[in-house]
Amino acid sequence: MDSIQLAPYNDTMRLGQGYNSFLQLPCLDGAVKIHESGIQTHVARPDPSASVSQVVSYSSRFVERISDVARGMNVSAASSIKSGTIGISGNSLSVDEAKFADSDLNAIISVKVINQTTTINKNPEFSGLDRKMKMTNETFFQTFGDCYISGNSHSFNYICICIDRPVEGFVEGGDLHGIISIKAPDATKKANIEAALKGVMNGPASEFKLSEGLASSALEAALRDTETTITVNWSGGAQIKPDGEEWTLESLLRAASGFPARVATCPERTWAVLTPYTQNQSFVKWAAESKIYVPTFSHIEQYTHDLLDSYMLYKRHLVLLQTAMGNPLAFRESKCDNHIPLDVHSLVETRKDIKREMAKIVGIIDSLNQDPNGIITTEIESAEKWAARLPLLGN
Numbered sequence: 001m002d003s004i005q006l007a008p009y010n011d012t013m014r015l016g017q018g019y020n021s022f023l024q025l026p027c028l029d030g031a032v033k034i035h036e037s038g039i040q041t042h043v044a045r046p047d048p049s050a051s052v053s054q055v056v057s058y059s060s061r062f063v064e065r066i067s068d069v070a071r072g073m074n075v076s077a078a079s080s081i082k083s084g085t086i087g088i089s090g091n092s093l094s095v096d097e098a099k100f101a102d103s104d105l106n107a108i109i110s111v112k113v114i115n116q117t118t119t120i121n122k123n124p125e126f127s128g129l130d131r132k133m134k135m136t137n138e139t140f141f142q143t144f145g146d147c148y149i150s151g152n153s154h155s156f157n158y159i160c161i162c163i164d165r166p167v168e169g170f171v172e173g174g175d176l177h178g179i180i181s182i183k184a185p186d187a188t189k190k191a192n193i194e195a196a197l198k199g200v201m202n203g204p205a206s207e208f209k210l211s212e213g214l215a216s217s218a219l220e221a222a223l224r225d226t227e228t229t230i231t232v233n234w235s236g237g238a239q240i241k242p243d244g245e246e247w248t249l250e251s252l253l254r255a256a257s258g259f260p261a262r263v264a265t266c267p268e269r270t271w272a273v274l275t276p277y278t279q280n281q282s283f284v285k286w287a288a289e290s291k292i293y294v295p296t297f298s299h300i301e302q303y304t305h306d307l308l309d310s311y312m313l314y315k316r317h318l319v320l321l322q323t324a325m326g327n328p329l330a331f332r333e334s335k336c337d338n339h340i341p342l343d344v345h346s347l348v349e350t351r352k353d354i355k356r357e358m359a360k361i362v363g364i365i366d367s368l369n370q371d372p373n374g375i376i377t378t379e380i381e382s383a384e385k386w387a388a389r390l391p392l393l394g395n
């Protein structure tokens with residue numbers, strides 16, 4: 001980590017707490033000294049249409065990789081691999097990776113609302129200065145992490161400028177992510193569905209903006225006979241739809257449009273701003289004297305997102321194998337030369353093989369956490385190649 005980053009808020013977080021940004025794990029509380037006089041609250045720039053001062057951002061786009069969902073939610077790819085799912089601590093809802101992978105089209109609608117931000121308005125003192133600490137790089141990282149929860153003097157401006165990336169110092173407001181996954185029985189209808197979605201969202205080919213209008217008749221016609229799954233994660237705004245109402249595209253658009261008003265009356269802390277120790281003056285001096293090196297992870301970010309895509313595809317394979325074992329007559333063997341037979345022994349052995357590949361990915365994450373500059377020698381079989389060998393549903 002070499003620049004300010006963000007992490008989903010949970011109740012264990014404290015200003016000045018050390019943090020592992022790679023795995024999104026809290027470390028030593030009070031890693032830097034925070035004084036009450038150094039804490040400042042910033043009120044968001046007013047939105048004339050809002051009842052309270054807010055910064056509001058709507059965004060929507062089509063995505064093809066599950067890692068794009070994690071990135072949009074600011075959830076660490078490494079932490080998602082370790083936990084086995086993409087979700088936010090304290091939120092019972094997580095992403096339905098299987099539905100995402102099985103769908104022909106996936107779109108994300110996001111609404112980010114900032115009411116106010118709590119930040120540290122001075123460069124805080126690293127707490128290790130008053131200790132006679134003899135630490136190795138490894139023990140330092142295990143104890144303090146690579147950054148601390150801050151919100152420095154520039155973070156509020158940073159949030160306002162980069163509102164399309166969820167941010168926090170502690171940011172109080174709300175955050176909503178709706179994932180629309182559509183499976184079309186006829187692949188030729190994919191273009192029609194995509195065009196109809198863009199018509200409602202009013203956007204260009206790669207990105208569209210949220211419209212307050214509900215699903216048009218053209219979209220309703222395009223979605224007929226499709227399997228559409230709506231998954232929604234949110235913080236702030238309290239209850240954003242009636243309990244008995246299912247999530248549909250129409251209810252999602254309605255909830256998204258009304259979300260800022262609900263957040264105005266019921267905000268929550270949504271994100272934490274993380275500042276690298278290397279940007280703290282007192283730490284830099286101490287680290288030079290103590291010969292401590294703090295790891296950075298930005299150069300392996302894309303690699304870990306690729307690993308997440310592979311891990312989640314393997315997870316989907318496991319579901320398919322389990323289903324095939326329960327109802328083998330509903331499946332047929334792949335036409336691939338080295339296809340997996342449908343007998344129970346072959347399916348069980350294949351499941352073991354796939355779990356080994358998933359364990360390799362977790363092992364790589366552990367190795368990168370210990371040394372992000374280390375050489376990875378573990379070879380992982382392609383999850384896409386496994387997909388070609390697996391049984392197929394239907395006769």
